[in-house]
Amino acid sequence: MILNSIIDCIGNTPVIELKDDLIPKGKRLYLKLEYFNPNFSVKDRTAYGLVKAALDNGKLKEGGILIESTSGNLGKSLCMLGAALKFKVIIVVDPKISPSILNWYEAYGAHVDMVKEPAENGGFQQARINRVKELLEKYPNAYWPNQYDNPDNPYYHYNTTAKEIMKLPTSSVIGAISTGGHLCGVGKLVKEKSPNTKVIACDVKGSAVFDNFFKPYLINGVGLSWRGENTDISVIDKVSISNDQEAISMCNLLxxxxGVMVGGSGGLVVLTALAWLKNSDCDSAVAIIPDTGINYLDQIYNKAWRDEKGITLLNRTNIENIINKKVFSTPKEKILI
Incomplete structure (x- = not known):
């Protein structure tokens, strides 16, 4: 098949079945590998949904400026689209970002603006948002996709990603929560078409999406220091929280x-999916894997980095014990705690 552009490579990502003794007998776990998108993450879908809507409604034009805050993957996707669709991109980042991803942005011709200090309330994520607002004053005609609150984010996943997942033989969908875009967009269609299918959200300890406090954590692509408007708790049945060590250990085991190398959020999702299969009557689950571990070879797959951060990898027995004891709550229960 010959496609018209790199944009046509977005979506229709493959699914594999994971075979592992951690999966209860008679149950099945499918991994939807979003790292088969051009920039190796689900954010290619999100970025294109946001950009396409902005081009359609005139908020973004060829030669215009797009400004966004990102912890990594969305920035790569927006930079690619800027190069392909001829608009300028300014990405606001923080020091947690991998140097290789910064090089990625520059390769696409984007401008990088890095905040140096966290905000007093909200950490680096809030500091990035504050900087975006400053830049919008400098460039008043620029477009801010605002992946956190823009309904074009979940709407695109509702119309694309969700339809791919609905074709799978599964009774549960598990995904990571950050902006809420991909999981809640998927969840909306799932609940409309198959109300008995469970939607399970996982988050990292330290995130304030479901807990009432924020504390810095290590893994990227999951969690926030607040709960964005795109996190629609009405389509989420259960929530589970895991820590950095658990997620990173799962990544290294996979x-x-x-031979499946996933990012930290992917480790989080697989750990949660295994726990859900173990601790519920669910017979099958699809885990949405947001991105590739290639982005984090110098971090979660690097022993020196792990030692510096105080992360000791859990062995298979440790992981199994954690899976057996993992707790699931409703979103409202988590928020009220």
Whole structure:
């Protein structure tokens, strides 16, 4: 098949079945590998949904300026689209970002603006948002996609990603929460078409999306220091919180024992999916894997980095014990705690 442009490579990502002793007998776990998008993450879908809507409604034009805050993956996707569709991109980042991703932005011709200090309330994520607002004053005609609150984000996943997932033989969908865009967009269609299918959100300890406090954490692509408007708790049945060590350990197990190298959010999702299969009557689940571990070879897959951050990898027995004891709550229960 010959496609018209790199944009046509977005979507229709593959699904594999994970075979592992951690999966209860008679149950099945499918991994939807979003790192088969051009920039190796689900954010290619999100970025294109946001950009397409802005081009359609005139908020963004060829030669215009787009400004966004991102922890990494969305920035790569927006930079690619800027190069392909001929608009300028300014990405606001923070020091947690991988140097290789910064090089990625520059390769696409984007301008990088880095905040140096976290906000007093809200950490680096809020500091980035504050900087975006400053830049919008400098460039009043620029477009801010605002992935956190823009309904074009979940709407695009509702119309695309969700339809792919609905074709799978599954009774549960598990995904990471950050902006809420991809999981809640998927969840909306799932609940409309198959109300008995469970939608499970996972988050990292330290995120304030479901808990009432924020504390810095290590893994990227999941969590926020607040809850964005795109997090629609009405389509989420259960929530589970895991810490950095658990997620990073799961990532390393998948790489070493299955040849599947995922980002920290992917480790979080697989750990949660295994726990859900173990602790519920669900017979099958699809785990949405947001991105690739290639982005984090110098971090979560690097022993020196892990040692510096105080992360010791859990072995298979440790992971199994955690899976057996994992707690699931309703979103409202988490928010009220």
């Amino acid at each position: 790489a070493k024992e299955h």
